[in-house]
Amino acid sequence: MTEPADFDHDLATQVLIELYSEIPPPSKLVTGHFHSGGDYRVVRPDGVGSWYLLYTAGGTGQYLLGPDRLTLRHGDLVLVSPGTPHDYGTVGTYWESWWAHFQPRREWHGWLSLPQAMPGLSYVRLTRSSETDRVVSAFDRLHRDAQRAGLSPTGDTELNLLEKSVATELTMNGIEEVLLVAAASLRQNTQHLDPRVQLVLDAIRTDPARPHTLTSLAGIAQISVSRLAHLFKEQVGDSIMNVVVALRLQRAAELLGATDMSVAQIARAVGFESPHYFSRQFGRRFGMAPTSHRSAVRNPELELY
Template structure:
């Protein structure tokens, strides 16, 4: 393990990891931790500081110091020179090397602090959500479940979506909308209405509708239906549940109505969708 503070040209370089889709992990390192890859890697590297303090060397200026709740991304081919910050006792970090999905570039467009180096500082609540998502990616990577890599990619995408809420140039999600989004995502099978969700958020139904249109560009109940259909698609792909059972699990008491809505939104029936996308 290299020592922090050595000149990058003189330090022994760390070999780049082999990354197919993603390679996540969690380290709790001491004061002498440092990693240097002069040519970077072919993937993106995301690092969330969980505790302690770290530093990132940049060629155009002084080192970048990061503390708890900071997230740094290193773009492909950006030199890697990072480790525990000077005078810090240690650095605990969640990290992931990842080849982004085609839909991710906008999620990685954070404020750039040096060529190829981007940083976002998160409030504690959002940092906890990002840490939870990245921790799930680590768990999936070390597990043996089917489609572990896909679950891991989903977890990283979730982490990026939470980070995206803190982009200075973005429209940050209103906490009242966030409370409804989280409530719905964990209770798709329960009945929902604009009135009941507005009461949960502590606003009037008209105000909640306005907030959803502003932040999510969709109506409240249209959002609920989108989430139900998305969950139904996942169940049809990875399970052998009967269509009626899938419908009930995502909040449709009438399987015929569910099938009509699914066909309208997806373009094919649940049975046809499973035949085309389900596990063989």
């Protein structure tokens, strides 16, 4: 660790910033629990090839993405997609965080479509003690299971292959539990949405492949386009068209894993007119091309770290 750094210091002065060069390979599952001081910062301009789940259990942290910043406090859960730049660290003197780098199981993609706070970065604030306590418990268990499976440098190397396999599955189950808590929290919160926003959400979720436009959705809600756009962003935390695209890409990921349809066929089936545009958006969302995603979900490889 170098000398303490101001989190807002220009990236040109890297001498004051800990620049992490050890980046987990995309196929490796890695977990951790940090109690970080005021000089803690991670900068990875190109991101990583895996998904990154980060939960703030105490203190204050901050995530920067271009000109945008997101302050992280107790109960904040962040999900960063592959390829999204990493620039985060402690604000003040203390930050406690749990984290995991992972590749999702195929059936998880519905839970990865959380509200985006920044491009490539989803964010959920858990406010109920039942949620925050469960997330901390899940992270604690999955971290210990990861150590038993040898998925961390301090892992147990004495277990046989069957025991390591079971411990690895338990680690993945813990990540799944965290994602489910976040998804359930969002569903509970949306029960109190404005009825007009709920109508629009229902229409999009029922058939995301339809040629939805702001005008057509405003007609469903029977309010002006500008009013709907403002109300939707305020209550859902993301724009209407971002939600439409996210749901289409989620469905595309499912079809890639479950069918032999071509990329062009899947693009059309989920509502994209241009296969090239679809592939570009898919890459931004999942950090890999559609064909690479299909290979990954059909031939998963989990290496020990």
